[in-house]
Amino acid sequence: MSAYLEISGxxxxxxxPTGPAVIVQNIDLKIEKGEFVSIIGHSGCGKSTVLMMVAGxxxxxxxGIVLAGKELDGPGPxxxxxxxxxxxxxxxxxxxxxxxxxxQVFFTASRxxxxxxxxxxxxxxxxxxxxxxxxxxxxxxxxxxxxxxxxFALKPKMLLLDEPFGMLDSLTRYELQxxxxxxxxxxxxxxxxxxxxxDEALFLSDRxxxxxxxxxxxxxxxxxxxxxxxxxxxxxxxxxxxxTLREHLISFLEVRAHRHHxxxxxx
Amino acid sequence: MKSFxxxxxxxxxxxxxxxxxxxxxxxxxxxxxxxxxGNIISEERVGLVPALPDIRDxxxxxxxxxxxxxxxxxxxxxxxxxxxxxxxxxxxxxxxIALAIGVPIGFFLGLSPVFTKMFDPIIQVLRPxxxxxxxxxxxIIFMEAGRDTGTLAALFTIAVCSMWPTVLNTAVGVRxxxxxxxxxxxxxxxxxxxxxxKILIPATLPYMFTxxxxxxxxxWLVIVAAEMLTGRPGVGGFLWQEYNSLxxxxxxxxxxxxxxxxxxxxxxxxxxxxxxxTA
Numbered sequence: 001m002s003a004y005l006e007i008s009g010x011x012x013x014x015x016x017p018t019g020p021a022v023i024v025q026n027i028d029l030k031i032e033k034g035e036f037v038s039i040i041g042h043s044g045c046g047k048s049t050v051l052m053m054v055a056g057x058x059x060x061x062x063x064g065i066v067l068a069g070k071e072l073d074g075p076g077p078x079x080x081x082x083x084x085x086x087x088x089x090x091x092x093x094x095x096x097x098x099x100x101x102x103x104q105v106f107f108t109a110s111r112x113x114x115x116x117x118x119x120x121x122x123x124x125x126x127x128x129x130x131x132x133x134x135x136x137x138x139x140x141x142x143x144x145x146x147x148x149x150x151x152f153a154l155k156p157k158m159l160l161l162d163e164p165f166g167m168l169d170s171l172t173r174y175e176l177q178x179x180x181x182x183x184x185x186x187x188x189x190x191x192x193x194x195x196x197x198x199d200e201a202l203f204l205s206d207r208x209x210x211x212x213x214x215x216x217x218x219x220x221x222x223x224x225x226x227x228x229x230x231x232x233x234x235x236x237x238x239x240x241x242x243x244t245l246r247e248h249l250i251s252f253l254e255v256r257a258h259r260h261h262x263x264x265x266x267x
Numbered sequence: 268m269k270s271f272x273x274x275x276x277x278x279x280x281x282x283x284x285x286x287x288x289x290x291x292x293x294x295x296x297x298x299x300x301x302x303x304x305g306n307i308i309s310e311e312r313v314g315l316v317p318a319l320p321d322i323r324d325x326x327x328x329x330x331x332x333x334x335x336x337x338x339x340x341x342x343x344x345x346x347x348x349x350x351x352x353x354x355x356x357x358x359x360x361x362x363x364i365a366l367a368i369g370v371p372i373g374f375f376l377g378l379s380p381v382f383t384k385m386f387d388p389i390i391q392v393l394r395p396x397x398x399x400x401x402x403x404x405x406x407i408i409f410m411e412a413g414r415d416t417g418t419l420a421a422l423f424t425i426a427v428c429s430m431w432p433t434v435l436n437t438a439v440g441v442r443x444x445x446x447x448x449x450x451x452x453x454x455x456x457x458x459x460x461x462x463x464x465k466i467l468i469p470a471t472l473p474y475m476f477t478x479x480x481x482x483x484x485x486x487w488l489v490i491v492a493a494e495m496l497t498g499r500p501g502v503g504g505f506l507w508q509e510y511n512s513l514x515x516x517x518x519x520x521x522x523x524x525x526x527x528x529x530x531x532x533x534x535x536x537x538x539x540x541x542x543x544x545t546a
Contacts, residue, residue, distance in 0.1 A: 056453075076454070083450070104456060
């Protein structure tokens with residue numbers, strides 16, 4: 001049986017005046033249906049580029065991506081995106097922002113049905129009382145809740161999260177990670193998330209893909225995270241493997257990620 | 268509250284007084300010499316600028332046009348408000364044409380680098396051309412229109428001159444639409460029409476309104492030139508006619524009217540603009 005998402009030989013090259021610059025290369029990754037996979041690495045290593053190529057927002061230089069047996073070509077609502085900045089349209093209310101996507105995907109549903117879908121997901125992310133507010137009236141964390149609701153409401157084949165909590169303070173981040181993991185548990189949408197937060201990756205993921213530093217970043221190693229689900233933060237942190245995995249990840253990021261720059265390793 | 272009043276009421280009033288005093292100082296005064304029986308021997312104007320009417324003369328001569336703003340005594344002898352409405356009517360049509368043409372051009376410029384490279388140089392060359400230069404061209408273009416030639420030439424001039432800020436600001440606005448918004452549209456695979464109406468236009472609106480405001484200012488600026496040269500009744504036409512009739516007081520009245528109306532239009536537009544900025 002082949003994987004649900006299959007990335008093979010993926011490469012991104014940008015032409016520059018001094019010759020082509022390889023951002024990422026040799027990315028091979030298989031993700032099973034219902035799996036939550038994180039890509040972790042230093043900023044600028046090209047992990048977001050990989051995600052953007054899966055999203056279809058950034059053209060592929062070489063290699064291919066197959067989702068559910070179909071070669072991907074360009075963006076589409078079958079992949080729900082959660083952007084780092086919530087990217088809500090400021091002239092639409094929270095509800096309208098979610099509805100915009102629903103109208104595209106469930107065009108056969110009646111207006112009431114579509115509205116119900118939007119209201120359901122906004123309620124689940126805790127915005128039942130703020131649906132008719134414009135993004136400017138919402139806190140950063142609430143906006144990202146709308147972003148999450150918008151992605152899930154599309155009933156996508158895959159969820160793509162680009163450092164979704166990177167702009168939030170740590171308390172809000174914890175809250176939203178909880179919201180995300182709950183929604184994900186109920187919907188079991190295959191997810192690929194980019195992050196540079198070790199604890200976030202450990203808490204949410206089934207597997208963590210560690211990227212080496214750019215340029216020409218590659219997959220350094222893939223780590224399995226086998227904490228039992230459903231997870232909550234305390235039991236995850238209390239798990240006997242937690243410290244080992246965390247130290248392993250951090251040592252990867254501190255030492256092995258810098259394979260190009262050995263001098264930079266602190267003595 | 269006290270300093271607010273001082274800043275917004277007292278200081279502008281002091282400024283106004285200074286300007287009025289300056290005007291009064293350089294303005295000419297009428298010196299009437301009479302003989303013992305009171306017969307006027309001679310009348311002469313003296314002062315730094317003898318022909319410039321002073322404040323009193325201006326007010327006396329202008330009063331009928333202000334206290335009866337809607338009076339109509341003749342084609343070019345009407346109350347100021349009436350003239351203003353006539354001018355505004357012409358501006359409104361010319362301005363509407365400017366927006367109707369300017370917004371699509373702005374969108375094409377913003378969306379297509381090829382279009383920009385093709386037409387931007389021409390726009391940059393045509394933009395600084397004075398309304399006085401466009402008007403004769405308008406006459407030539409609408410020569411066949413007979414009685415309407417003057418009106419059409421005026422509308423042409425207003426539209427051509429006032430459209431540039433709308434064109435350029437719309438183009439800048441379209442280019443400034445955040446990539447995030449466009450990505451949302453691309454991920455959702457919005458159709459071209461939906462992309463335009465749900466994302467591009469709302470995102471560009473604040474810029475467009477800045478253009479609209481600047482365009483309106485220019486449209487109002489152009490009206491005077493257009494009316495002067497076409498002889499249409501209106502504030503500008505009145506100004507030119509009174510210059511020819513040597514009633515200089517009315518030139519000042521017209522200038523003040525034009526200025527006030529322009530100011531009010533700009534305030535109104537900036538209120539609308541602010542509404543869209545926060546939306």
